[in-house]
Amino acid sequence: MNRRTLLLASGVTVSSALAGCTGGSDDGDDEADGGGDGNGDETDSEPAESSDADSPQPDDETSGAETEDDDATRPTPQTLSGTGDASEPIGIEGGLTVVESNHEGTESFRVEVAADDGARAIFADNTGPYEGEKAGLLEAGNYTVDVSADGAWHLTVRQPRATAEAADGLPQTLSGTDPVVAGPIAFDGGHTAHATHDGDGVFQIRVFPETGTRPELVVLEQDEYDDSVSFDFDGLGWIDVQADADWTLEIE
Template identity: 35%
Template sequence: MRRRRYLTASTAVTVSILGPSSVITASSQERDTELEAISESHRFDGTGATVTDEFDLETGVTIAEATHDGESNFVVELIPTDDSRSQLLVNTIGAYDGAAGVLTDTGRYLVDIDADGAWALEVGQPDPEEDDAESLPVELEGDSAAWDGPFQFEGLGQAHGTHEGQGNFIVEILPHGGRFPGLVFNELDQFDGETTFNLDSIGFVTVEAAGPWSLTLE
């Protein structure tokens, strides 16, 4: 049975400001993706360019949801404090309401944010059980960068994607417990096409998009 979901990022953060930004470690809350397996999240908000307080992450999938109401650059970079490789989460101009995902190693991190307006950020790590994973096929759609999962991937599969925006259309699968993401699509501007992927584990899907998109995995 096919399941269709319309995805939006949901970073509604209400916190008191402690200096230029603040951080709260909170218990899990229900996501638009109906995933309730995030044990804790790190929340920040502020205005303008900011470096957050340090926080701990474990090895695995890390999801960041962010909003920005400025008119210029909005760049969000996840930086490990041990001087290993940083990871770019968001790099856009103007208003933003979306999400990104990466694979991280255990350690302490901070986030370097370049913004010209008010912003909010939540960073969390889903830790699903095998029974939480949804089987394929599945149909997803949205208007901006988003994430969904967990899904149970069982070897060779097919993906069909469409994108109506003017900019990047990048789809990745982040394997739970894996070391490297699986690239599904890496396209620019309008796109309508198919490809294959090969993964045998639980995984999460991330989509970077500049306009309306759809994705079918089977």
């Protein structure tokens, strides 16, 4: 399994040893900010280990939220690990959520985050070994992480937060092999992106705000890709790249 290489022209901040989806989701329609069909089958697999399973909604006075030097406060990352299928509760404070996934099995690997109302967001959908990240926009509340796997796996759930002073500007150049989420980056309206992809699966690039309901779709293609596109985004954003092979991205 190839580990990604991430090159940031102006020092984009990336939280990582990661994960975000093959490199990408097997289905380009599986959005981490929308719903999807999940599975609720119970199994006898080894239970997951969770650092936050007993308290999915931490008390504000004892949550241990991490504070950046730029005065942006972000929730403490939550980790889950196990072998085989599992379901574990987590608490989300709302907004941008990034799931870093790692799978050591050889069969299907799928990670879904399910809300109490039945809505589900897919953060990984791959066959075989996997390492990647994927972003989504979730409302505040209690969720269940459903993992379908045949081997050992590890998840880290992050909720990035930042101030304008902490963001990097444009232009930016990124490259890699696995799915990644990079940011924060300060956008200011109309932009041009040139992207390439050497794989034969889904290639998707989106820009996520810290809060909101939808990301900005920049590229959604199948197979190899080499083209430039224009898009609009204003404010702080995180770039989500889903790919199954070598990719590059230049944004200005």
